Amino acid sequence: MAPVPLTVPRRALDIVVALALLVLLSPLLLFLTVLVRTTSGRPTVFRQQRMGEGAREFTLYKFRTMRPDATGPGLTSGSDPRVTGTGRLLRRFALDELPQLFNVLRGDMTLVGPRPEPAELARRFPPEYQWMFRHRPGLTGPCQLHSRSHAALLNGMPDPEEYYLSVMVPRRAAMNAELLAHITLTTVVRYLARTLWYLLSAAWDRSGGSSGRPGGDATRRTEEGRSLCVRS
Structure with a gap:
């Protein structure tokens, strides 16, 4: 799949x-x-293969928010019991995403773009939405700013992955298409400002925010099996 490279100004902004x-x-x-290490042990950092620019896989880094022995669907609902107490706090304010700044610096990701999808799930996307994987995924973007409401939609779903692929992916594709059709440095700065407001708003969100996000760090394998740290 032919990638859509970033412009030089956008890449420079990413680095800075x-x-x-x-x-x-x-x-x-x-x-x-x-x-994380004190409250839920090792590993501290979780890694997962995500689909990157040009459908090339890369390793995404996050703070671990689930139990080390957690197994289950490849998506995380808003009330997912696999999330630890500390993990819920980190997810509410998106603090678990901070290690992805290293992904941005490395060029795996950009500041604003489509949400990076787990590689296993991305390969199951309907063909008409595969175009999203031509673009470099973003730390934030329109889908990321709907993470709380999107995660809540998965609560109680008997097959959350099927619901995500058939119902939510078309919605996310539409939001990404609108973003990518008009993205400029001004757009990037505006989304960064909106993201800051989104994170601060979690402080007074009485629903408790989202304990998880579609496409989060759950897989059918345990989290520690894919972490950066060696289990002791």
């Missing part, structure tokens, strides 16, 4: 913003590393 945030947030990253 990712580097700046990694430096500024380094104390928080260290604190979260200790928090």
Whole structure:
């Protein structure tokens, strides 16, 4: 699948913003590393193969938010029992996503774009929506800003993956198409500002936010089997 490369200005912005945030947030990253390890053990960081630009797979990094022995569907609902107490807090404020700044810096991801889908699930996408995998996935974007409501839709679904593929993927494709048709540096900056507001709004969201997100870090294998750290 032919990739759609980023423009030079967008790639430059990715590098500058990712580097700046990694430096500024380094104390928080260290604190979260200790928090996850203290409250739920090792591994601290979870990794998963996601579908990247040009349908090339890459390893996505996140703080682990599920039990080490968790198994189940490849999607995470808003009330998923596999999520730990600490994991719910991290997910509510999207703090588990911070390690993806390394993915942005490496060029696996960009700041704003389609949500990176788990590779196993992406291969099952209907053909008419495979075009999304020509583009570099984003740390944030229109789908990511609907993560709480999208995760809630999966609650109680007997087959969440089938529902996601048949109902939610067309909706996400429409949002991504609108974004990609008009994306500029101004669009990127605007989405970063909207993302900050979205994260801050979780502080007074009485529903408790989302404990999970479609396409989250659950797979049919255990999380620790794909983590960055060796289980001790």
